[in-house]
Amino acid sequence: MSVAVAERSAAPPQHALRPVISFHGVSKVYPNGTEALRDVDLAIHQGDFCFLVGPSGAGKSTLVRLLIRDEAPSTGRIFIDGQEVSRMSHRKLPKLRRKFGIVFQDYKLLTRRTVAQNVAFALQVTRPGQRHMREKVEEVLWIVGLEDKLDKFPDELSGGEQQRVAIARALVHRPRIFLADEPTGNLDPDTSWGIVQLLLQINHRGTTVMMATHNREVVDLVRRRVIAIDNGRVVRDEAEGSYLREGTATL
Secondary structure, three states: OOOOOOOHHHOOOOOOOOOOEEEEEEEEEOOOOOEEEEEEEEEEOOOOEEEEEOOOOOOHHHHHHHHOOOOOOOEEEEEEOOEEOOOOOHHHHHHHHOOEEEEEOOOOOOOOOOHHHHHHHHHHHHOOOOOOHHHHHHHHHHHOOOOOOOOOOHHHOOHHHHHHHHHHHHHOOOOOEEEEEOOOOOOOHHHHHHHHHHHHHHHHOOOEEEEEOOOHHHHHHHOOEEEEEEOOEEEEEEOOOOOOOOOOOOO
């Protein structure tokens, strides 16, 4: 894995006066009594690149689900682009979710559709009837380096290529915020680094990126903002952080 990170010096500045994402005293308690998040305060500005780190079960995935309103907080308020979403009605959720591009550890590709069809499907769902769909699909596949794989099926691709298709599908509607939940979890180190470099390029284009990860090597190399969660609490928030707290063996 190369230690050179060309995109770091070109990262967009935090220029927005109002955070694109903000949590105010957010807690989440499940019906069985499990407290997944506790009193979280967090502000993320347009153009940020954030790593979300912490042990399994710390609350990272819960935070992501709250962002896209797959779940609602038990207490507290969440704002996206200045709009409170923590109590948003279900009829308004589709418009909210179009602000996000999301990828997961498992690629969730449609196995009987080609690469181009997988990417186009995202547009058909979010923006039906949109013009120039083929051109938009080709453009985003060029961004992720798969312009020569349009007619391939997922089982003809490597794991890294499948993740790039998932990223292209999440990008095609031009989201303001890109959420990556363990996107390198199933990949070898070199392939993982390629995926992270792609996310850095997406960030350089102006998209806010939040990546939940256990990949210590990547976090330590990139040195972007690190938000550490443990036992449902934000225990550290550093502008150019490392996976673990400097000089310790803990978050």
